[in-house]
């Protein structure tokens with residue numbers, strides 16, 4: 231089911247059949263270098279299940295990002311569960327072949343608009359690995375405010391933390 235559309239992209243709900251494409255994202259060491267490392271097929275099938283269930287219970291989750299021209303699933307963008315006082319955490323992971331074309335900013339802008347309309351999201355947050363300059367730039371372009379360094383439990387380190395009030 232399509233949830234949002236931009237000039238070049240369609241954002242739709244994830245399904246279990248997305249596993250092959252998602253292994254080119256979550257199974258790729260370069261893509262996941264600053265996001266906890268690459269996972270196995272079994273781990274990422276569990277991630278898909280988790281996110282499908284999360285959408286059904288809360289109406290938020292990462293969405294599949296599909297290039298409209300080709301129909302290719304090029305990554306995910308959307309929301310992780312809350313951390314550090316926010317109501318949802320913005321995330322974006324793209325196949326490496328599609329970096330540097332403005333797709334993360336385009337997909338994430340649509341997700342910010344989605345968050346603005348979602349009744350349960352008042353504060354959107356984002357933690358970034360301090361080495362991930364591209365991700366910090368995306369957040370700046372979206373208009374997030376830099377809050378400061380905050381401890382991020384999943385990685386066990388202090389990370390630059392950004393917020394947007396919706």
Ligand SMILES: CC(C)(COP(=O)(O)OP(=O)(O)OC[C@H]1O[C@@H](n2cnc3c(N)ncnc32)[C@H](O)[C@@H]1OP(=O)(O)O)[C@@H](O)C(=O)NCCC(=O)NCCS
Nearest residue numbers: 261321322323324329330331332333334335363364365367
């Ligand atoms: C982070 C990521 C989503 C960015 O996707 P993208 O489609 O290339 O992003 P965009 O093109 O919309 O914007 C990237 C911006 O970062 C800038 N950038 C890229 N690499 C950079 C670097 N090493 N240092 C500084 N800026 C950098 C780009 O120039 C661009 O800014 P600009 O428009 O002002 O020129 C993509 O690299 C990715 O999937 N990385 C792996 C997963 C990840 O780290 N996700 C973030 C954590 S949830």
